[in-house]
Amino acid sequence: MTQPSKSELTILKVLWTEAPLSAREIQEKVGPQLKWSFSTTRTTLSRMAEKSLLRLDTKHGVRVYTPVESKARTLSGVMREFFDTVLEMKGPLPTAAFHDSKMLSEEEWAELDLYLNESHDDD
Amino acid sequence: MTQPSKSELTILKVLWTEAPLSAREIQEKVGPQLKWSFSTTRTTLSRMAEKSLLRLDTKHGVRVYTPVESKARTLSGVMREFFDTVLEMKGPLPTAAFHDSKMLSEEEWAELDLYLNESHDDD
DNA sequence: TGACGTATGTTACAAGTGTAACGTATGTGT
DNA sequence: ACACATACGTTACACTTGTAACATACGTCA
Numbered sequence: 001m002t003q004p005s006k007s008e009l010t011i012l013k014v015l016w017t018e019a020p021l022s023a024r025e026i027q028e029k030v031g032p033q034l035k036w037s038f039s040t041t042r043t044t045l046s047r048m049a050e051k052s053l054l055r056l057d058t059k060h061g062v063r064v065y066t067p068v069e070s071k072a073r074t075l076s077g078v079m080r081e082f083f084d085t086v087l088e089m090k091g092p093l094p095t096a097a098f099h100d101s102k103m104l105s106e107e108e109w110a111e112l113d114l115y116l117n118e119s120h121d122d123d
Numbered sequence: 124m125t126q127p128s129k130s131e132l133t134i135l136k137v138l139w140t141e142a143p144l145s146a147r148e149i150q151e152k153v154g155p156q157l158k159w160s161f162s163t164t165r166t167t168l169s170r171m172a173e174k175s176l177l178r179l180d181t182k183h184g185v186r187v188y189t190p191v192e193s194k195a196r197t198l199s200g201v202m203r204e205f206f207d208t209v210l211e212m213k214g215p216l217p218t219a220a221f222h223d224s225k226m227l228s229e230e231e232w233a234e235l236d237l238y239l240n241e242s243h244d245d246d
Numbered sequence: 247t248g249a250c251g252t253a254t255g256t257t258a259c260a261a262g263t264g265t266a267a268c269g270t271a272t273g274t275g276t
Numbered sequence: 277a278c279a280c281a282t283a284c285g286t287t288a289c290a291c292t293t294g295t296a297a298c299a300t301a302c303g304t305c306a
Binding site: 078085088089 | 129132198201202205206208209210211212217219220221223224225226
């Protein structure tokens, strides 16, 4: 599974909170923050769909985007990669240390813990 | 300060252990691991020097490379970036949780802690 | 039905990164 | 002085990412 880039992650965060959303709606949320033109947002969304980071549906005649993987799933991959390559921590990670990041709820942290301590070569 | 890419980080890790080293010596260490040709290693080294990740000197008529920033300095930047963008943890970070990563000694962790809890917009 | 706004498709271009070959210079041994 | 190995400089090419414009299609209102 391809890891999202920083910009892609920004978009995913919006969609994890509220999905599906149209390109227009996503632009309203991330455009000002990233200082992107609508065009740029759309290009990034297309690429994310190509890479299967997002699923594409049509609602009321408009294309809407939904994340393919859950927040916990995606972030566990990103975190695993980071700890492996940067800190060379291959084994179980001390995820409890991050539980005050507002990024995830307690349940999501629990889910993430599961993924992180999985057999580790299954996605 | 530009963050090192994953490959660049591999080279830096070697040089933090033992520097300065020539391109040939670096190749002997990272070539097999990264499965790089000597050419590739040299290109990457040049780019790292351009970006001021490495300093270039001449010893006994050969070019040798030395990291510009300490391991603690560099990793603090990488970690800060990661926690900011991925987990949105802006404040002080629970670095104690990582102290069993063999990447840094106790002294280096102490140095890293300092950087991480610095005013945060000074490099 | 024609104009206008919005949605969608296509194309572009520069920087960064992975990956490497080609050509040239220079030191060392014979 | 020449050949050979090694070092060094230059160039190449594809892929990803950031960033965006241009063009076309389609629905709605007048």
